[in-house]
Amino acid sequence: MDPxxxxxxxxxxxxxxEDGVPIKDPLVLLEAATPDQQASLISTKNGDEADHRLTDKQTIEWKLTLHQIGLDVLRTDRSMVFYEKKENLSKLWDILAVYAWIDKEVGYCxxxxxxxxxxxxxxxxxxDAxxxxxxxxxxxxxxFRCTQQSVGVENQLQHLASIIQVxxxxxxxxxxxxxxxxxLFAFRMFMVLFRRELSFGDSLYLWEVNTSF
Incomplete structure (x- = not known):
């Protein structure tokens, strides 16, 4: 697990x-490290990076997704006052990062x-969250499961087409x-359960109805 x-x-x-070598990017150091960690990391020589190269492919793949999770977190429900606090954004990032770690088959999408x-x-x-x-x-x-033959939500789109046809x-x-x-216009509706088509409150009402059966 990443610190x-x-x-x-x-x-x-x-x-x-992608080769498992840590990136000593100043941007990463400033936004992701504590002041004490920043001092020690910045002083690390580039030549020492090879000594910390990761070899486990699953760990590398997981670490490669962490910044994408961060970018998506910053775009999620940005109109809500709740997410003006960075601590709430970090909670969302933590949960998604941990889930991607434990569900290695699907990871983060x-x-x-x-x-x-x-x-x-x-x-x-x-x-609890x-x-x-x-x-x-x-x-x-x-x-969210994808294979060479199909995308996971594709089956639901086919079911929707059959229902509308009848x-x-x-x-x-x-x-x-x-x-x-x-x-395909319904792709996002199924993927995020109408979160982007409806307001925050209305989408939760829909979730409650959907999960009550």
Missing amino acids: HVGSGKIITAPIIT QGMSDLCSPMIVLLNDEA FWCFERLMRRLRGN LDPKLHDHLETLGGGDY
Whole structure:
């Protein structure tokens, strides 16, 4: 596990190369390290980096995603006053980073921050928020699984197309005419459960109805 997790900091720049060599970027040092750590890291010579090269592929892949998580966290629900506090942003980053660590098959994908954000807002305890998010992902992680043959959410799009074709064939035919018969316009709706289509409050009402069955 990376020491940045739980430090109250957010990483928005790469901290490691694809070869497993730590990146001593001043931007990373300033935003992700404590003052004491900054002094020691900045004084580290570039020649010492090879001594700290990682060899475990899963660890390297995880560390490569940490800055992407940070960038997505900064874009999540930015209109909310709640996220004006950096400590709340760091909670969101921590949870997503830890989840990516424990679920190595799926890891982190864009859209997860939208799903996790309500947990941070509604629950004061970071651990409680994590386990609620982990429970939600048990139902939704299939949407984020990708293979050479298909994307996880593709099955739901096919089901939607079949349902619309039966319930409203005119609408289905119209979408086919417009070139939308693959229903890709609904991709984001399924991935983040309408978090970006509806307001924060309305999306939670929809979640409550959806999970009550």
